[in-house]
Amino acid sequence: MIETKHLTKKFGDFVAVDDLNLSIEKGELFSLLGLNGAGKTTTIKMLSCLILPSSGNAKILNKDLIKDSQYIKQRINVSPQETAIARNLNVQENLEMIAGIYGIPKKLISGKVEEMITVFNLSEVRKKKARLLSGGMQRRLSIAMALITEPEILFLDEPTLGLDVIARRELWSNIKKLKEKTTIILTTHYLEEVEVLSDRVAIIQKGRIKAIGTVAEILDKTNTKKLEDAFVLLNEEEQLR
Amino acid sequence: MKSIYFAKRNFKEILRDPLSLILGVLLPVFFILLFSTISKNAPIEVFKPVSIVPGVIIFGFTFITMFLGLLIAKDKSTSFLTRLFISPLKPKDFIIGYSIPLLPLSLIIGVVCLIVGIFVGVPVSMKIVYTLLSFIPYILFSVFVGIFLGVVCNEAQIMAIGNIYIIASALLGGAWMDLNLLGEKIKNITEILPFSHAIEFSRIVLSGRQENIWIHFTIVSIYTIVFFLLSIYFFMRKMKSDNK
Numbered sequence: 372m373i374e375t376k377h378l379t380k381k382f383g384d385f386v387a388v389d390d391l392n393l394s395i396e397k398g399e400l401f402s403l404l405g406l407n408g409a410g411k412t413t414t415i416k417m418l419s420c421l422i423l424p425s426s427g428n429a430k431i432l433n434k435d436l437i438k439d440s441q442y443i444k445q446r447i448n449v450s451p452q453e454t455a456i457a458r459n460l461n462v463q464e465n466l467e468m469i470a471g472i473y474g475i476p477k478k479l480i481s482g483k484v485e486e487m488i489t490v491f492n493l494s495e496v497r498k499k500k501a502r503l504l505s506g507g508m509q510r511r512l513s514i515a516m517a518l519i520t521e522p523e524i525l526f527l528d529e530p531t532l533g534l535d536v537i538a539r540r541e542l543w544s545n546i547k548k549l550k551e552k553t554t555i556i557l558t559t560h561y562l563e564e565v566e567v568l569s570d571r572v573a574i575i576q577k578g579r580i581k582a583i584g585t586v587a588e589i590l591d592k593t594n595t596k597k598l599e600d601a602f603v604l605l606n607e608e609e610q611l612r
Numbered sequence: 613m614k615s616i617y618f619a620k621r622n623f624k625e626i627l628r629d630p631l632s633l634i635l636g637v638l639l640p641v642f643f644i645l646l647f648s649t650i651s652k653n654a655p656i657e658v659f660k661p662v663s664i665v666p667g668v669i670i671f672g673f674t675f676i677t678m679f680l681g682l683l684i685a686k687d688k689s690t691s692f693l694t695r696l697f698i699s700p701l702k703p704k705d706f707i708i709g710y711s712i713p714l715l716p717l718s719l720i721i722g723v724v725c726l727i728v729g730i731f732v733g734v735p736v737s738m739k740i741v742y743t744l745l746s747f748i749p750y751i752l753f754s755v756f757v758g759i760f761l762g763v764v765c766n767e768a769q770i771m772a773i774g775n776i777y778i779i780a781s782a783l784l785g786g787a788w789m790d791l792n793l794l795g796e797k798i799k800n801i802t803e804i805l806p807f808s809h810a811i812e813f814s815r816i817v818l819s820g821r822q823e824n825i826w827i828h829f830t831i832v833s834i835y836t837i838v839f840f841l842l843s844i845y846f847f848m849r850k851m852k853s854d855n856k
Contacts, residue, residue, distance in 0.1 A: 419698050420698065451694050453691040457692060458692075459625045459628045459629070464621070471614065
């Protein structure tokens, strides 16, 4: 489904993503875990055709990331790190707009909007302007806007950033429901989130993968009992270099 | 079709900002009523209905530029535009989506002001319809300047540049003053800018004066084409800059 080969992104002399090689299977929920500035968002931006790699390439849905970007764009969607909504449109209008932009036939749009409103518990606020929603509701809407297009691959960039505990748990519940229907690539720096949601995880530091596998495999590899310990250990190793 | 959904969103965003209604429609109407009242006490040529009404309408379109520039700048400052750049929308869809909503809005401004103009003394005739059509090149010019500013500037810069633009259009367009009073040097500057030509073009159409309108039409059209090309160039550059 996703296969990167030596994927690299440089901004001037700064290497944001360094020789990334990974393979993500259909239906997986794959997490990219790292500190701020580790290269998680840059990786997502490249894989979602927003920025071009400096070198290397990737196959998304068996298509070339650079040459076939229009094909890929039609079949993926992203919920960006900051909530990406049209603030003066209400919940329903936001969903209708994105469905239309992705070319969903008009007769199907209202059914899909209803489905998203039900799945994400947005029925009470469906006529409320997006700017008046709480942070948690806005984030749910942003993810619903990504899902209404039924993407084969969904990128969730720090989906729970800035949410309170209750809103975070609600969102986890929504994300769990999506697993297996959609391949999900999730970036986060919340360890608990990775443990609860991920099938596999890659720990990224300074643009490079330091460990990859299931949580159990990473614990085994680092000889630790908690993901937090494994994460700290890998970070300390990097700092000692 | 994709761009139509985007255009709908932009139309709603602009309409739901009450400032759009106040500045876009009510302010020109207020000016028409104000200057036509003055004209009753001081019979100055430029304040006559066939003169002041098109002048004020052209001035009103200046706000179209501001609305659009601010909308694009706001979209740029949030992740909303990032989301759209990841979507299958192409550069032409963005240009169409941002342009289309401003066209009916501009025509509404024109129609409302012309109707008010009838009440203050503009004769009812087909010339009113032709005058409405004569606004189209300047409406397009205003839209493309708005896209250009929105792409190139941030919100704060647009507020600053927008103020200069509004003042320039008000003072150098001659909507409510005789440009000859500004002196030869400033008059020469007004000759190379589109504002006074757009006003003069519509005034000739509305009054039915036997004058050459094509020089005015040509100058406004050249500005429109230049800003059309600039807006496309800078929008594509913006999409590519996010691609570096």
